[in-house]
Amino acid sequence: MLSILIPALQTLFTFKVMLAILMGTIGGIIIGAIPGLTATMAVALLIPVTFGMDPVVGLSMMGGVYSGGMYGGAISSILLSTPGTPAAAATTFDGYPLTRQGKGGLAITVATVASFWGGIISTFALLLLAPLLARFALKFGPPEYFLLAIMGLASIVTLTSGNLVKGLISGLLGLIIATIGMDPITGYIRFTWGITDLFEGVSFMPALIGLFSISQILSLTSEAQIVQELATAPKSLKRQKMPKGLAPTIARGGLLGTIVGILPGAGATIAAFISYNFAKQISKTPEKFGKGNPEGVAASESANNGVVGGSLVPLLTLGIPGNSVAAALLGGLMIQGLIPGPELFTKHGAITYGFILSLFFANIFFLILGLYFAPLFAKVSTVSNAILIPAIAMLSVIGSYAINNSIFDVGLMLFFGIAGYFLHKAGFSLGAIVLGLILGPIAELGFGQSLIISNGSPLIFFTRPISIILWIIIILLILPAFSGGILKKQRQKEGEDESNITE
Amino acid sequence: MKRTVTLLMVLLLFGLMVAGVFAEGTKEKAAANYPTKPVTIIVASKAGGGTDTMARLFAKYAKKYFPQPFVVVNKPGAGGQLGFEALANAKKDGYTIGTLFTPHVTAHISSGRAKYTLDSFALLANVVTDPGVLVVKSDSPFKTINDIIAAEKKNPGSLTGATTGPGGDDFFALTKFNNAAGIHIKEVPAKGSSGEKAEVLGGHVDMAFMNVSQVLSNVKAGELRMLAVMTPKRLSYLPDIPTFKELGIDIVSDSSRGFAAPAGLPDAIYQKLLDTFQKTLKDPDFLKASKGVLLLNIMEPKEYRAYLEDLLKTTNEIYKKSPW
Amino acid sequence: MKEINVNRIFALAGFVLSGALLFGTRQFPERAVSAARYVNFLGITMGVLSLILLLSSIRENERNSERVVWIESPLHFVETLIGIIVYFVLINWLGFFVSSLLFLIILGWFLGYRKPLKLIASSVGLLLFIYFVFVRFLTVPVPSGILGGIL
Structure with missing residues (x-):
């Protein structure tokens, strides 16, 4: 292996390649931070451009875009409660409260370091264990995907800080909205009233932008600044040290992200939610989550960047792209004549390993950039709301338009934003709605597929080894939350105020 | 008062006439000067997919033969229907063209949901044809399609096959196979071709109805086995794989991707576009770049039209029997 | 508005949604049975959860309930x-x-x-x-x- 790695490393140490990684990473961070612009778009754009280029230059640039894009989503999530990428949605839960407390710089520092380690862990997994992990990924069949979705839905219980019934209703509402459009099994088109734009269902990104970002700026209209106490604000502008004790959370998140990443069809958003849920469950002080706990940011960000390396495992070994960026990357490989499979690691080893190793550099670049610019980014939160509110609204509009080039989606975004504001005020959980929206289609498809395979017998969900493990994890996740819920109610009676996710 | 109104009416009429003549004049002039600004290609799927790559590669190499750039605009949604409709309703001035992909473009017509017909498009060229293929995992006991038919007849309803879901070419292929062989393989719809691949490689389904380009690498790596392709003749690049037809089951199915302009654009402009396509699609650099990414199958407009009309008949028939 | 009144209103809205879903699936054709089954499941669950929300809001004392401020500025x-x-x-x-x-x-x-x-x-x-x-x-x-x- 070393005999391939050394020449691969040598191909990287040229000015051109390093510049390509740096440009890719910076471009990725910007694209990631702007809602609606995706790393997929940038990679698709690069495919024809990179033909005729040195393959390592082209691919390492795409790798930079992917890594930078995944990280960049955290910045707008933390500072503006506007997830730049869906994967950063869970980062808002604790990142935004930190900003409100004047600790935006700290939150970005934590997100940067967590993203970095998540990326490094998963790249190591990709480098050393790719074929083994790919075989594991294939063991996941329809029943396991269904259970994975249920595991994600179990997070609702944890996410809810107030009334549990309302949290469950919120998640259910997400699931119900997700049934709009074509049924995955029979192709019957449900609840669209003939609107073609809804045939494929409610577009997720516009709904997410609306729920998180528009509802948030409507709340902000009563305040002059995002940061609640300006006196503490200058603190956020100074360089901040990493809080101690985050290492286990980050390591867990990175591993979890890698595992979820190698499962095609699960994705970074789910990885981040599950990791957040885990961190809260394991924590001795779960009540701090959702109110500005750096651990929450670390859990979510290490997991979504862990997906980057993970998603390349099935792509490079089996030609199965786990998400849309990986699918675009497949195009980038093919145009260079690189066809996924064992040959990629032998005959084309120098290029493939060069590409994998370039991910390490992409992670290092965004680590340096992120740590250096964190205080500068954090300044955004001290800008007057009179400037920020219109600016966020404008970004939300163009972001929800760009994802499908659709004005309909902009309208959808506004609808979700206004409805989300009132639901939030009424004590419903917007995070749970989002979870329902993402997981609904996965759960329904997995459920339907399983029953076709088993001729309608539900036993299929209980007889397979991985399914049983997943059931155990689900039960372990839910149990403490219920007992915790009872404790919470007692505390509530004692008059302790409950704050909700985005407050 | 009355006079003022009449005067206004006359003035208005005159104005409209002038505007009409003027517009007519500019139209001719526009055709002669065409193109004076970039041409948009509406791609009816997401960035990064097969159709998108085709359009972007074309845009890159068309530069040599066309004075203005081609700009790709993705308009995904509703299985391409949103993009096809946007193309059909686009201004007929030659500054908007778009992609079509089958069988969706005719499947939407068959299901009665499309707000366009085949006559809405002035076809330019078909570029890619990705033939359908039946694959099994390499350790599967099935060596030929007859093994499958025999196993299914012995134990009806015991086999499963992955497709990309109702209304797609894989679904049509499975339905045709079931009808032609008198069997009932259960359809397991998956999420896209990557979902199908994961399910068949993982052994969760017995077979998958896919397209050649999606499985070539896995076949080469010895992970999947092709049993038969759904083409009229054997493929030049896969001479060892039999067709369904020669095995006695008449199935032809593929997924093709091409370009069209909205019908009704001025003929001079259409000819200019057609010329650009014919030159670009023969360009050696384009051919080199598309090697390995696109399974080229260039069809001229006439042939393309016949292909689509034929396909429409097929999708109509399937919709009658098993609607989606 | 007090929170328990808000809960009551949303519980009623939940019932309406639940009913609409159950009614909606009755228009589904025969071939979409599995699609209807899933939606029915969601509809019934929505009905049950709304009922729980309604009952708990009736049981609660109005005076202990917090005020919901819809719009602050x-x-x-x-x-x-x-x-x-x-x-x-x-x-x-x-x-x-x-x-x-x-x-x-x-x-x-x-x-x-x-x-x-x-x-x-x-x-x-x-x-x-x-x-x-x-x-x-x-x-x-x-x-x-x-x-x-x-x-």
């Missing part, structure tokens, strides 16, 4: 809401860049920002950034409006 809230909606409509006519410039400046002013030069400069700067990232760098189109193509 009505003037700015309404200005922002109307601003965004007008902006959305305007984009269809004037295209993205012109309407965004107007929106950024006018809403900023209405929300109390009183340094015109800074306001204009920051709005123009932001839009230039968007222009370069979207139009130049990624060639992602922005809405051009009926008046067309005016950047």
Whole structure:
């Protein structure tokens, strides 16, 4: 292996390649931070451009875009409660409260370091264990995907800080909205009233932008600044040290992200939610989550960047792209004549390993950039709301338009934003709605597929080894939350105020 | 008062006439000067997919033969229907063209949901044809399609096959196979071709109805086995794989991707576009770049039209029997 | 409005939604049985959860319930809401860049920002950034409006 790695490393140490990684990473961070612009778009754009280029230059640039894009989503999530990428949605839960407390710089520092380690862990997994992990990924069949979705839905219980019934209703509402459009099994088109734009269902990104970002700026209209106490604000502008004790959370998140990443069809958003849920469950002080706990940011960000390396495992070994960026990357490989499979690691080893190793550099670049610019980014939160509110609204509009080039989606975004504001005020959980929206289609498809395979017998969900493990994890996740819920109610009676996710 | 109104009416009429003549004049002039600004290609799927790559590669190499750039605009949604409709309703001035992909473009017509017909498009060229293929995992006991038919007849309803879901070419292929062989393989719809691949490689389904380009690498790596392709003749690049037809089951199915302009654009402009396509699609650099990414199958407009009309008949028939 | 009253209203809305789903699936054709089954499951669960919400809100004492403040600063809230909606409509006519410039400046002013030069400069700067990232760098189109193509 070393005999391939050394020449691969040598191909990287040229000015051109390093510049390509740096440009890719910076471009990725910007694209990631702007809602609606995706790393997929940038990679698709690069495919024809990179033909005729040195393959390592082209691919390492795409790798930079992917890594930078995944990280960049955290910045707008933390500072503006506007997830730049869906994967950063869970980062808002604790990142935004930190900003409100004047600790935006700290939150970005934590997100940067967590993203970095998540990326490094998963790249190591990709480098050393790719074929083994790919075989594991294939063991996941329809029943396991269904259970994975249920595991994600179990997070609702944890996410809810107030009334549990309302949290469950919120998640259910997400699931119900997700049934709009074509049924995955029979192709019957449900609840669209003939609107073609809804045939494929409610577009997720516009709904997410609306729920998180528009509802948030409507709340902000009563305040002059995002940061609640300006006196503490200058603190956020100074360089901040990493809080101690985050290492286990980050390591867990990175591993979890890698595992979820190698499962095609699960994705970074789910990885981040599950990791957040885990961190809260394991924590001795779960009540701090959702109110500005750096651990929450670390859990979510290490997991979504862990997906980057993970998603390349099935792509490079089996030609199965786990998400849309990986699918675009497949195009980038093919145009260079690189066809996924064992040959990629032998005959084309120098290029493939060069590409994998370039991910390490992409992670290092965004680590340096992120740590250096964190205080500068954090300044955004001290800008007057009179400037920020219109600016966020404008970004939300163009972001929800760009994802499908659709004005309909902009309208959808506004609808979700206004409805989300009132639901939030009424004590419903917007995070749970989002979870329902993402997981609904996965759960329904997995459920339907399983029953076709088993001729309608539900036993299929209980007889397979991985399914049983997943059931155990689900039960372990839910149990403490219920007992915790009872404790919470007692505390509530004692008059302790409950704050909700985005407050 | 009355006079003022009449005067206004006359003035208005005159104005409209002038505007009409003027517009007519500019139209001719526009055709002669065409193109004076970039041409948009509406791609009816997401960035990064097969159709998108085709359009972007074309845009890159068309530069040599066309004075203005081609700009790709993705308009995904509703299985391409949103993009096809946007193309059909686009201004007929030659500054908007778009992609079509089958069988969706005719499947939407068959299901009665499309707000366009085949006559809405002035076809330019078909570029890619990705033939359908039946694959099994390499350790599967099935060596030929007859093994499958025999196993299914012995134990009806015991086999499963992955497709990309109702209304797609894989679904049509499975339905045709079931009808032609008198069997009932259960359809397991998956999420896209990557979902199908994961399910068949993982052994969760017995077979998958896919397209050649999606499985070539896995076949080469010895992970999947092709049993038969759904083409009229054997493929030049896969001479060892039999067709369904020669095995006695008449199935032809593929997924093709091409370009069209909205019908009704001025003929001079259409000819200019057609010329650009014919030159670009023969360009050696384009051919080199598309090697390995696109399974080229260039069809001229006439042939393309016949292909689509034929396909429409097929999708109509399937919709009658098993609607989606 | 007290929270328990809010809960009661939303519980009733949940019942309506639940009923609508169950009614809706009755229009599904025979072939969509599995699709209907899933929706029915969701509908029934919604009904049950709404019932729990309703019962618990009836049991609770109104005096212990917290007040829900729907809108804290009505003037700015309404200005922002109307601003965004007008902006959305305007984009269809004037295209993205012109309407965004107007929106950024006018809403900023209405929300109390009183340094015109800074306001204009920051709005123009932001839009230039968007222009370069979207139009130049990624060639992602922005809405051009009926008046067309005016950047």
